[in-house]
Amino acid sequence: MEERVSTHSTHQACHHPARDITIVALVSGVVSLGTAVTTMVFDVSPLATLTSSGGAFIAVLSAGMNVLTHVKRNA
Numbered sequence: 001m002e003e004r005v006s007t008h009s010t011h012q013a014c015h016h017p018a019r020d021i022t023i024v025a026l027v028s029g030v031v032s033l034g035t036a037v038t039t040m041v042f043d044v045s046p047l048a049t050l051t052s053s054g055g056a057f058i059a060v061l062s063a064g065m066n067v068l069t070h071v072k073r074n075a
Contacts (some may be wrong), residue, residue: 015072019070020068021065021068024060024061024064024065024068025061027060027064028056028057028060028061028064029057030062031056031057031060032053032054032056032057034051034056034057035050035052035053035055036049036050036053039052039053
């Protein structure tokens with residue numbers, strides 16, 4: 001008997017959670033650096049620069065993780 005191989009295979013989504021988390025963290029870092037540079041332009045204290053850039057990092061990171069959770073749950 002002849003064995004037949006189907007050319008119409010089902011597509012399995014390839015999930016890479018480490019890659020997705022790394023991308024979210026890198027985007028958060030870039031936004032944080034941009035916020036720090038923008039804050040330094042206004043000649044504020046180093047504490048204000050760290051506070052604003054840290055807040056931006058946490059905000060973007062938490063938003064990105066929420067999006068990843070939502071996307072993975074609905075996939």
